[in-house]
Amino acid sequence: MMRRLYIASTVAFWLAVFGFWAADPRLAAEAQPPAPAGAERSWSLADVARHATPEDxxxxxxxxxxxxxxxxxxxxxxPAVxxxxCGREATEAYRTKTRGRPHSxxxxQLLPEYRVGRLEAP
Ligand code: HEM
Known part of the structure; x- marks a missing residue:
């Protein structure tokens, strides 16, 4: 009787250990390798133009x-500056601040944090 109880509780213990291990979200993250660099999304100027407000x-x-x-x-x-x-090609505006002087x-260094993709080739 005690022997059966011992075996049952040992099996239950290891099932629980395996269950927690399998449910660990870090495993799911490992299962999906980060997208390769070439897989970055491309957007057209028309796509960008759909995000032309302060809220977007x-x-x-x-x-x-x-x-x-x-x-x-x-x-x-x-803010208006x-x-x-928003929604536009802003390279020149960023380079000059529209005042003839560059950003620091x-x-x-702040830019990469806000990157969502590349402009698609024309
Ligand atoms: C593309 C349109 C933009 C325009 C027209 C613009 C314009 C300006 C202006 C007029 C100033 C204040 C005056 C000055 O410091 O000379 C300024 C400062 C600044 N802007 Fe912009 N800006 C733009 C985009 C951005 C973006 C996208 C960032 C970063 C994500 C940024 C970051 C800063 C910072 C950190 C300052 C403080 C001064 C410096 O570090 O250069 N700006 N900007």
Missing amino acids: CWMVIDGVVYDFTAYLPQHPSA IVAW AYAD
Whole structure:
């Protein structure tokens, strides 16, 4: 009788251990390797133009598409200065701040966080 109880509880223990292991979300993450670099999404200018409001603001800078919606409230200028570029190709505006002077290296470092893909080849 005790022997059966011992075997049953041992089996139950290891089943529980296996169950927690199999349910670990980190395993699911490992099962799906990150998308290869070439698999980044491409967007057309028409796609970008559909995100042209302060509540949904995409831009293209140097062929890269960014979603700056979350950044807009942090931008140091008057909102209108940057919002005017939502939904548009904004490389020149970014390079010159529309005032003939470039953004700082710090500003450049912020860009990758907002990247959502590349502009598709014409
Ligand atoms: C594309 C349209 C944009 C325009 C027209 C624009 C314009 C400006 C202006 C007028 C200023 C304040 C005046 C000055 O510092 O000279 C400024 C500052 C700044 N902007 Fe922008 N900006 C744009 C996009 C961005 C983006 C996308 C970022 C970063 C994600 C950014 C980051 C900053 C930062 C960090 C500053 C503080 C000064 C500096 O570090 O250069 N801006 N911008």
